[in-house]
Amino acid sequence: MLIMIKPSADEAQVAAIKSFVEDLGLRAIESQIRKQLAIAAIGDQDVAPNGLIESLPGVEHVLPIHKPYKLASREFHPDNRVVSVRHIPIGGDAIQVIAGPCSVETPEQMLAAAAGAMTAGASLLRGGAFKPRTSPYSFQGMEEEGLKYLADAARPHGMPVVTELMDPRDIDLFFKYGVDVIQIGTRNMQNFRLLKEVGQLQVPVILKRGLSATIKEWLMAAEYIAAQGNLNIILAERGVRSFESAYRNMLDVSAIPYLKRETHLPVIVDPSHAGGAAWMVPALSLAAIAAGADGLMIECHPNPAQAWSDGEQALTPQELHALTRQVAAVAQASGRTYGQSLIDLPKAS
Numbered sequence: 001m002l003i004m005i006k007p008s009a010d011e012a013q014v015a016a017i018k019s020f021v022e023d024l025g026l027r028a029i030e031s032q033i034r035k036q037l038a039i040a041a042i043g044d045q046d047v048a049p050n051g052l053i054e055s056l057p058g059v060e061h062v063l064p065i066h067k068p069y070k071l072a073s074r075e076f077h078p079d080n081r082v083v084s085v086r087h088i089p090i091g092g093d094a095i096q097v098i099a100g101p102c103s104v105e106t107p108e109q110m111l112a113a114a115a116g117a118m119t120a121g122a123s124l125l126r127g128g129a130f131k132p133r134t135s136p137y138s139f140q141g142m143e144e145e146g147l148k149y150l151a152d153a154a155r156p157h158g159m160p161v162v163t164e165l166m167d168p169r170d171i172d173l174f175f176k177y178g179v180d181v182i183q184i185g186t187r188n189m190q191n192f193r194l195l196k197e198v199g200q201l202q203v204p205v206i207l208k209r210g211l212s213a214t215i216k217e218w219l220m221a222a223e224y225i226a227a228q229g230n231l232n233i234i235l236a237e238r239g240v241r242s243f244e245s246a247y248r249n250m251l252d253v254s255a256i257p258y259l260k261r262e263t264h265l266p267v268i269v270d271p272s273h274a275g276g277a278a279w280m281v282p283a284l285s286l287a288a289i290a291a292g293a294d295g296l297m298i299e300c301h302p303n304p305a306q307a308w309s310d311g312e313q314a315l316t317p318q319e320l321h322a323l324t325r326q327v328a329a330v331a332q333a334s335g336r337t338y339g340q341s342l343i344d345l346p347k348a349s
């Protein structure tokens with residue numbers, strides 16, 4: 001439920017309302033609803049005695065949150081949430097691009113990837129050090145060494161880094177190497193223990209959609225993270241499994257406007273794992289931005305033919321550069337801006 005606080009309520013009254021909620025075994029989380037303070041009481045609502053909360057001093061009225069994903073819903077937070085990754089806002093008016101290789105391979109590959117991504121107009125660097133591969137005999141990632149190569153490559157450019165966490169036992173390593181955004185991959189979208197662990201951090205999390213997850217299941221997975229106190233969640237649509245086998249996955253473009261209506265969380269799109277082919281990435285990227293996505297996560301490798309994983313879907317830095325200019329144009333046409341200021345934006349007429 002949402003407890004709307006009277007504008008005249010003082011701090012002591014707000015604190016008393018929160019303790020009352022917490023004493024019931026519920027979580028009390030603040031939100032702003034059309035500039036009015038509200039406290040969301042989250043948990044088993046049956047424990048709240050009828051009418052008692054309404055009678056507390058400072059309470060204006062109590063509203064139900066109808067959606068099962070309480071904290072992820074727009075009812076809880078009507079405004080768009082902007083997740084800040086160091087100096088970079090995700091979910092505001094500016095479109096952000098995250099780029100980098102599928103896997104971290106060598107220091108040289110990562111240095112070239114970071115320079116290429118930066119020059120091409122990306123504002124964050126990605127690279128997997130722990131790889132969830134279909135076959136146990138495929139390359140599994142460089143693990144700790146990979147986190148180091150990723151951090152070393154990003155540092156000279158001041159780029160925040162995004163990398164996938166598969167096991168909570170690696171969280172300390174992620175802190176050691178200063179990972180800025182934790183990616184929860186498709187295969188772990190419903191790994192609830194993992195979701196609870198990242199929920200206890202304040203690090204931004206990219207939550208990728210499960211291979212066959214419905215939007216409701218996906219938002220409930222986000223709720224697991226939010227319920228632990230971490231609302232720095234970015235949803236990533238990356239294509240779903242369908243009857244179609246002509247391409248890797250089917251990009252669910254419809255999910256983008258649907259999510260933007262249903263949740264306050266930023267929504268980004270990964271066109272690389274959706275199409276599974278480099279030639280499809282530009283069209284899917286532009287469609288995603290036109291549909292309202294807040295950003296893109298694109299695989300980009302200095303030498304795709306030599307990539308240790310997902311080379312067929314990786315753009316070269318030159319291809320990414322050409323694409324980001326088009327992305328900037330679509331962003332501008334839809335009343336938004338392009339995040340990376342180094343790029344020459346076409347002048348608005």
Ligand code: PEP
Pocket residue numbers: 102128132184185186187208238270273
């Ligand atoms: C990835 O981003 O490299 C990845 C493995 O993605 P997904 O979890 O979407 O398959």
Ligand code: MN
Pocket residue numbers: 102103273299309310
């Ligand atoms: Mn990949």
